[in-house]
Amino acid sequence: MHITRFEQAPTYFPPEHHDMRCLRLQGQEAGPSDTLWLGMSQILPGGHTLLNASPIEKLYFVIEGELTVETPDGESILQPFDSCRVAPNEARALKNKTNKPVIVLLAMPLAAARQERAPAR
Template sequence: MQVTKIKDAKPYEAKLHWDVSALRLQGLEASKLESFSCSLSYFLPGGGCNWSSSPNEKVYVVLDGQATILTKEGDKEITTELGKLDSCVIGYNEERSVENRTNQVVTMLVIVSNS
């Protein structure tokens, strides 16, 4: 078993994000987990991430607050609000953006496949 105590979790800078603090809990540099990584992200009011995609699947679980997830279906932009304990899957190469449009911090568990 590999344990990461929250007091020992290492911060990292998430590319294309602003006003976000992220801690790696498992995978990548945090543990020997090979198939995915797990992180905890804190989106400050007004924080978010730019439109982007990646060759990885992602699961977002909102632990506290309300996050706005933007995706696209063809030329149409889809806006989805996720509240406490709501979750979504972002598919392989699916373009998305995340925004905190509230005045409260959004705490989100982010799980990303390594393939």
């Protein structure tokens, strides 16, 4: 078993994420994992990601606040305990349009994350 204490969870800084604090809870810098990594994002009021796609499936679970998820088809609002899947190559933007912070749990495949970070040849 591997435990990551919240107070010791390492931060990470994904590109095109604005007014967000992102923590690794399991996998990658946070410790061993064979198949996926788990992160948590705290999105400040007005915080957001840009609308773009990646080849990696993403699963989001809202812990606190109200998260707007935008895709090319429109916007959906997620409340606490709502979740969504973003398919590989599906464009998405995360937005906090409220005056309260949003806390979101993120799960992503680990092997794909390694491929995304691999240097170009």
